[in-house]
Amino acid sequence: MLLRSSQSTKRVRLWGVPDSRMKWLWLLCGIGIYGGVLGGYLYVKYTQPVTNLAQEPLRSFGFVTLVLILFAASYSLRRRLLRALPGKVQSWLWMHIGLGTTTLLVALMHSDFAGITHAFLVQWSDLLRAYAGPGALLALFVLVLSGVLGKLLDMFYTGRIVREAGTNGVGIAPTVEERVQELTEAVERLCAGKSEAFKSFCRLALRGQRDAQRTVAVAPVEHQDFQRVREILRKRASLLSSLRRMRHAERLMRRWRCVHVVLSLLAFAVILYHCCMQILVILHVI
Structure with missing residues (x-):
């Protein structure tokens, strides 16, 4: 009896965040959205020549990209302002990751992969053509990349915190x-x-x-x-x-989140400018 009690006291307490099944839901959701957009893109690509980005469905892909950006950005509202919204923050985070990654893929099809397969950027002024379209795409790429790196840093340093909490004999x-x-x-x-x-x-x-x-x-x-x-x-x-x-681990994660937030504000400003100007072109205002 004493031996069993002594063994139980020496047992290391495990600290961790419970896994969320929502990540699989949002992964499937992102794959479904991307698959639908990809199907439309390939259909147009192989049935009719694409002459400009105002041609359907490339133009519609731009609106889909904007909607996905707004949905992905709602995570920040849930985490910082509208905390009464239903669902756990972790579930909203997986939505943010899934839709954020899908947004970049849809934006690439909206631009017809300009700058990657053709119409390469030669000088900095090329970022401003088509009402800062290439600049908006680059800003979105940098934003998604910073988010992916931030998630990897979170996983690494969260694991370090969990190990510390499990081995210091006290906890968090x-x-x-x-x-x-x-x-x-x-x-x-x-x-x-x-x-x-x-x-x-x-x-x-x-x-x-x-x-x-x-x-x-x-x-x-x-x-x-x-x-x-x-x-x-x-x-x-x-x-x-x-x-x-x-x-130290918490401080590094917090600083990277601040960097990601600043990048998101800058990227959203460029993307919003591009969207507004394109809408004005469609409405024949300019």
Whole structure:
């Protein structure tokens, strides 16, 4: 009985995010949208010559791209503003990823793969032709690429945080901070009424200016408490090291999200300009 209980206490707690089946739904949704658009593109490509991007269905592909962009951008509204909307944030994230990737593929067909198979960009001014059409496509590509890289960074650093939480003996960062505070208070209580050498050692160790494994000359009656303090400081230093690694991972992920948000705003501005100008052309306003 004692052996079983000791084994259970040594069992490492696993930390992680539950998997979402919504990713498969949005993957199938993206494949379905792309398959439908691809079918229309191939039908036109092999049945009639494509002379300009205003020709159907290439023009309609542009509207499909805009709708997909708006749906993909709704994830930011759900995460930051409209938190009362139904569904978990993780499910909305998979929608964001699935539709965001599909958007780029549909946009390539809308441009008839200009700049990739023909009409190559020779100079920077080529990005502004067709009312910044190539620039909008490039902005969308950079945006999707930053999102993919951000997701890979999230997977890597989330795994690192999970491993830290599972091996530090306490858990995630907020719990570690609480435990560090408890250990700090325990050291301060043990310092009460002790000699100046004892207190000085504890103060320097709490500030990280002294190794907790070093010994100092203390009174014989303080040896037992001194050993307890050293053990507490050792645990505290280990938790602080784990906390720094987790906070570092969180900080990198947060900074990359900020980069992605800035890129999304710039890309949306270019894409919106291109869409508005094309609509004005269709309406024969310009």
